[in-house]
Amino acid sequence: MSHLNDYLAEKRAAVLARNAAVEAGTAQPAQLKASVKAEGRSGVRRLRIREHQVISDSPPDFAGYNLGPSSPELQLGVLGTCVTHIFLIHAAERQVPLESLEVEVTGVIDPRGGKPGHEQTPIWPHEIGYTVHIDSPASREDIDALFEAVERNCPILNLLRNPQTIRAEVKLVNSKAKAAPVAHVAHAAHAAHAAHAANPLAA
8 A cells, every 4th residue: 555545544534524523513614814924125925824934936037036936836836735635535535546646737827918919818827727647546437536526626726716706905004104203202302301401490
């Protein structure tokens, strides 16, 4: 038995436990959160999710330092990780043996998108596709059924295929505006102290 199949045995126990929680009505939605901060000087985007960090950067031709993948590349990668995970989940649930599993995702991003002469060119990653490389003794029928289950249940794949409304807001903080009165008060206090020092009896 391969190490991947060893893992699938563990995965099956976790999948069955999750399914049981859903059936029992004890499963609850999970709140997701990610934050991104632009680093000073480099402009590198530091992505924080729980205790994890990922660096996203641009290539040199876009004022980047190539310290990490770009956002469109990360999106393709996220699709790949999700498709891979859902394959593992359903292979474990259906007890389909897998010697190896690899998902390759491709897409196009065109910097001319939306510019004059390219108004119809998408500004978002497009022509996205994925290829799954599977080494398995299972029948073609079992693999096709596994693939159909993944297509139906993969969260990120279906997120990209189905449009939705995304809430957005901008919170403006003007730190310089807040600092200015403090500096003014300090300056006034310094002036008063200087005047008192020049004429102590004036107070």
